[in-house]
Amino acid sequence: MKGAYGKHRLLFGNALWEACKKEQEKASQPPRIQGILKQAYDLKARLDATPGLTQTALSKELGMSRVRVTQILNLLRITPKIQEYILTLPPSNTRCPITEYSLRRLVCASNHKNQLREFERLFMAPIF
DSSP: OBOGGGOBOOOOHHHHHHHHHHHHHHHOBOOHHHHHHHHHHHHHHHHHHSTTOOHHHHHHHHTOOHHHHHHHHHGGGSOHHHHHHHHTOOOBSSOOSOOHHHHHHHHTSSSHHHHHHHHHHHHOOOOO
């Protein structure tokens, strides 16, 4: 740990414990999937607000591939209950088990009921 004037200092006992707690508190972040879902809402709003703007033009403007923009926008096909669940996940300092890749399976489900059933099976998270 750096002390005064940028010099390193050794920590022992309670000081070490407090430094570790602070480090863990700093590491607590929202799940990555929340940011991606929010980005999907932003992209959709941008497409809706700008007549004539295509996914291709938007992807070039953002420096992303067209496929990536499509992947992000496809997350909006997930049932609103699952989207709400994802957006309300608390920040954590551990990796969230819900990933974008795992949600792509849900996008392909035929209806919202099947999406909910598959989500509960994958993540053992009942959604009401």
